[in-house]
Amino acid sequence: MTQSLLFLVLGATGGTGKHFVTQCLRDGHRVRALVRTPSKLPSEAADKIEVVQGSITDNVDTDALVKGVDYVVAMLGDKETQQTRKVCLEFVQKLVPSMRENGVKRFLFQAGGLSRPYGGSLTPLLWFLRYTLAYAGGFHGQHLDNEAVMEYLSTQAMDIEWIVHRAGIGSDGPSKGKLARSPSTFSIGTHVDCATYSFDLVQDASAVHTSDFSHYV
Numbered sequence: 001m002t003q004s005l006l007f008l009v010l011g012a013t014g015g016t017g018k019h020f021v022t023q024c025l026r027d028g029h030r031v032r033a034l035v036r037t038p039s040k041l042p043s044e045a046a047d048k049i050e051v052v053q054g055s056i057t058d059n060v061d062t063d064a065l066v067k068g069v070d071y072v073v074a075m076l077g078d079k080e081t082q083q084t085r086k087v088c089l090e091f092v093q094k095l096v097p098s099m100r101e102n103g104v105k106r107f108l109f110q111a112g113g114l115s116r117p118y119g120g121s122l123t124p125l126l127w128f129l130r131y132t133l134a135y136a137g138g139f140h141g142q143h144l145d146n147e148a149v150m151e152y153l154s155t156q157a158m159d160i161e162w163i164v165h166r167a168g169i170g171s172d173g174p175s176k177g178k179l180a181r182s183p184s185t186f187s188i189g190t191h192v193d194c195a196t197y198s199f200d201l202v203q204d205a206s207a208v209h210t211s212d213f214s215h216y217v
């Protein structure tokens with residue numbers, strides 16, 4: 001029988017996060033989730049998980065949040081707030097010291113494929129999409145916030161087993177197949193496929209300290 005693990009999920013009511021929670025429960029694991037609006041949780045999950053009501057912008061007790069956790073997973077996004085404030089960076093800067101303090105090692109942060117990895121680059125096509133489609137969609141601040149998190153993890157948190165998934169997501173439609181990790185090939189996936197991929201990725205020691213794309217195999 002698989003060991004029951006405890007996942008802390010940040011963004012559990014979001015496009016990827018809701019599928020991630022379902023996947024954890026389906027595999028017999030436990031979930032703790034920090035959510036602003038518990039009623040937005042998938043109904044089949046709401047009474048099976050430990051819900052902490054609050055916002056990452058609140059003065060959250062991050063020690064209590066990570067206590068006893070095996071894996072921390074962040075699938076956060078608030079493009080309006082992120083236009084003027086790096087809320088993910090601010091929160092991760094509080095979360096990581098609490099992870100250290102409580103002996104929690106592994107952290108998966110889901111960013112976007114159009115976010116540049118720290119010390120890396122984007123192809124001209126991805127820069128073009130970033131400054132046309134993504135910019136027009138109001139995602140510029142979200143990419144800057146995601147990039148600031150990647151810089152923080154790379155420069156100040158190498159003792160943590162962090163993994164960044166630079167996801168490409170086009171819809172909340174049905175599965176289109178299985179995603180695999182790639183430093184160079186990028187697919188436009190669905191939320192459910194990205195959740196399944198991130199679920200496997202966070203448990204994959206070979207992915208530690210990578211900030212790769214995912215693509216359909």
Ligand SMILES: NC(=O)c1ccc[n+]([C@@H]2O[C@H](COP(=O)([O-])OP(=O)(O)OC[C@H]3O[C@@H](n4cnc5c(N)ncnc54)[C@H](OP(=O)(O)O)[C@@H]3O)[C@@H](O)[C@H]2O)c1
Binds near residue numbers: 011037077166
């Ligand atoms: N969607 C895409 O097309 C796409 C594509 C590629 C990559 N990504 C990346 O994937 C990540 C997650 O995106 P997603 O589309 O799965 O998420 P999403 O649908 O935008 O949902 C974001 C989640 O973050 C939560 N959240 C936002 N602000 C919060 C706060 N202050 N406190 C607590 N929770 C907060 C939201 O809670 P509420 O329900 O309360 O709002 C929601 O659960 C992002 O980094 C994004 O850049 C997304």
